[in-house]
Amino acid sequence: MLLRINYVFLTxxxxxxxxxxxxxxxxxxxxxxxxxxxxxxxxxxxxxxxWLASVSLLLLIVWGKVARDLYGLPGPDSALLLLQFMLxxxxxxxxxxxxxxxxxxxxxxxxxxDLSAVARMRxxxxxxxxxxxxxxxxxxxxxxxxxxxILGSLISVSVNHIAFSGILVLAAFVAIFILLTYRRxxxxxxxxxx
Amino acid sequence: xxxxxxxxxxxxxxxxxxxxxxGLASLFFFSNVWGLxxxxxxxxxxxxxxxxxxxxxxxxxxxxxxxxxSTTLGNLEIHEVTDDRIIPEKGAxxxxxxxxxxxxxxxxxxxxxxxxxxxxxxxxxARVRDPxxxxxxxxxxxxxxxxxxxxxxxxxxxxxxxxxxxxxxxxIPSKVLGLGTEFYSMREYIPGDDPKRINWKASAxxxxxxxxxxxxxRVTDVMIVLDTDVTSFGPTEGELFEREVQAAASFTxxxxxxxxxxxxxxxxxxxxxxxxxFGKRHxxxxxxxxxxxxxxxxxxxxxxxxxxxxxxxxxxxxxxxxISPLVDPxxxxxxxxxxxxxxxxxxxxxxxxxxxSFKDRIQEIxxxxxxxxxxxxxxxxxxxxxxxxxxxxxxxxxxxxxxxxTRRLAVA
Numbered sequence: 233m234l235l236r237i238n239y240v241f242l243t244x245x246x247x248x249x250x251x252x253x254x255x256x257x258x259x260x261x262x263x264x265x266x267x268x269x270x271x272x273x274x275x276x277x278x279x280x281x282x283w284l285a286s287v288s289l290l291l292l293i294v295w296g297k298v299a300r301d302l303y304g305l306p307g308p309d310s311a312l313l314l315l316q317f318m319l320x321x322x323x324x325x326x327x328x329x330x331x332x333x334x335x336x337x338x339x340x341x342x343x344x345x346d347l348s349a350v351a352r353m354r355x356x357x358x359x360x361x362x363x364x365x366x367x368x369x370x371x372x373x374x375x376x377x378x379x380x381x382i383l384g385s386l387i388s389v390s391v392n393h394i395a396f397s398g399i400l401v402l403a404a405f406v407a408i409f410i411l412l413t414y415r416r417x418x419x420x421x422x423x424x425x426x
Numbered sequence: 427x428x429x430x431x432x433x434x435x436x437x438x439x440x441x442x443x444x445x446x447x448x449g450l451a452s453l454f455f456f457s458n459v460w461g462l463x464x465x466x467x468x469x470x471x472x473x474x475x476x477x478x479x480x481x482x483x484x485x486x487x488x489x490x491x492x493x494x495x496s497t498t499l500g501n502l503e504i505h506e507v508t509d510d511r512i513i514p515e516k517g518a519x520x521x522x523x524x525x526x527x528x529x530x531x532x533x534x535x536x537x538x539x540x541x542x543x544x545x546x547x548x549x550x551x552a553r554v555r556d557p558x559x560x561x562x563x564x565x566x567x568x569x570x571x572x573x574x575x576x577x578x579x580x581x582x583x584x585x586x587x588x589x590x591x592x593x594x595x596x597x598i599p600s601k602v603l604g605l606g607t608e609f610y611s612m613r614e615y616i617p618g619d620d621p622k623r624i625n626w627k628a629s630a631x632x633x634x635x636x637x638x639x640x641x642x643x644r645v646t647d648v649m650i651v652l653d654t655d656v657t658s659f660g661p662t663e664g665e666l667f668e669r670e671v672q673a674a675a676s677f678t679x680x681x682x683x684x685x686x687x688x689x690x691x692x693x694x695x696x697x698x699x700x701x702x703x704f705g706k707r708h709x710x711x712x713x714x715x716x717x718x719x720x721x722x723x724x725x726x727x728x729x730x731x732x733x734x735x736x737x738x739x740x741x742x743x744x745x746x747x748x749i750s751p752l753v754d755p756x757x758x759x760x761x762x763x764x765x766x767x768x769x770x771x772x773x774x775x776x777x778x779x780x781x782x783s784f785k786d787r788i789q790e791i792x793x794x795x796x797x798x799x800x801x802x803x804x805x806x807x808x809x810x811x812x813x814x815x816x817x818x819x820x821x822x823x824x825x826x827x828x829x830x831x832t833r834r835l836a837v838a
Contacts, residue, residue, distance in 0.1 A: 365501070
């Protein structure tokens with residue numbers, strides 16, 4: 233149930249934590265729009281609306297950070313920024329899982345036979361396991377990132393040279409690339425379903 | 427997204443942005459390592475019971491999936507892709523699942539038999555993803571055909587008299603002496619004749635033993651031509667076409683069970699042919715082709731096709747059964763030529779039921795004109811072949827049992 237109305241809580245928390253100047257003093261309006269699109273998508277079982285609301289939240293988080301840099305506003309706490317970011321990603325996937333579950337259950341609606349009962353049971357089992365796995369992976373990723381963040385804050389680099397920065401960025405890029413493609417290539421998102 | 431964030435971080439010279447990139451990257455990393463095993467091995471199998479039906483029974487599709495991997499596949503999507511007309515009444519054809527190590531799961535659904543046609547069940551697609559859907563492994567099982575064939579009606583007493591007969595015993599009178607049921611002639615008794623064949627009345631009259639001789643009954647070669655062009659009959663097209671298909675199936679079954687060699691020619695929007703053959707397997711082949719039959723306007727004249735194929739696929743003087751609504755006026759000439767070539771022709775023409783109401787006056791006049799043309803064709807065909815006008819109110823079995831001569835049977 234909480235998953236179905238997660239945009240009602242998540243959106244104000246994310247949007248209202250952004251500096252109002254970054255949204256042209258229209259934080260309330262943006263909150264209302266994103267919350268309505270997200271909650272409407274969950275109610276009407278529209279994946280595109282849910283996806284749009286979640287991506288908007290992710291972009292708003294990034295825009296908030298960029299706006300702070302551009303307007304010289306005080307930056308947010310890095311851990312909070314990361315928490316919001318990871319939570320939005322988790323809830324986006326959890327909402328999709330809920331919609332997939334609803335879609336599968338809808339197919340079995342009004343069918344009281346044994347085959348449908350077994351299918352219903354299996355779909356419910358899948359939903360539980362899927363949410364559990366999503367939660368586990370999000371917590372693990374959050375933990376790892378936070379750990380690295382703390383580790384990074386303990387080590388200070390005194391060299392401030394463009395070449396060194398370039399090498400550092402390149403190394404980070406290679407590391408991220410390896411992390412992303414380790415063992416296999418990622419799936420192309422939005423591939424058509426047969 | 428990670429790339430975009432990295433670019434932003436570089437442009438703004440803000441390493442704090444790296445926190446988000448790191449978050450995303452670790453999500454990918456954990457999804458890859460924990461979300462999906464390195465090697466995903468699943469075995470797919472499917473069973474459709476029955477995969478050939480006459481449309482009077484429920485159909486059960488059971489897709490089996492075995493996880494040969496030693497870890498649980500938590501995010502598995504199983505989708506049995508089916509025709510839009512296949513609607514599961516029990517179970518579902520597309521569900522998300524989770525499957526344990528070495529576990530076997532079954533995606534089973536049941537449906538009432540759909541209308542006559544050949545349906546593709548499948549491909550069965552199994553997609554294994556990590557929980558976030560970053561990585562995908564897909565396995566497919568090739569589709570299987572579910573054939574809903576036309577149900578043949580039980581016909582009896584259909585009398586065909588082609589001049590060509592085969593060497594094997596059957597039910598077609600062959601005009602030669604031999605084993606049969608019909609009286610042919612009498613002759614003097616010869617020692618060794620079966621005493622049961624002695625005609626005692628004739629023996630008494632001629633004062634010597636006389637025996638009856640029968641006409642041998644043999645098999646023949648028959649080609650059934652199904653003309654699927656029913657496009658001029660407006661709202662009654664569907665019903666008319668189904669009657670045609672059912673008649674073709676009924677003739678096929680009857681003639682094959684009598685031991686004849688039977689072939690089929692589909693002529694119309696969709697064309698196809700099966701050369702003459704015999705046996706139960708051959709009956710299935712013909713019914714399978716009939717299951718796929720669709721109505722449509724012919725691009726090549728029926729007359730031309732029938733003449734060409736009859737001469738190629740059948741011995742001369744064999745039997746041809748044409749099932750046609752007689753839309754193509756050229757068919758008269760085609761039948762005349764076949765008759766001249768010695769073929770025996772039976773034309774079965776299902777008569778369309780007039781619709782209760784027409785959309786407008788033009789449609790009504792058009793229908794009447796088509797019916798008039800059909801009557802003219804029937805009259806012309808009577809001169810060269812046996813013609814059966816088949817009203818929808820009369821069962822085919824009743825109608826065919828009355829067909830005796832080469833004259834058109836008038837049915838009220």
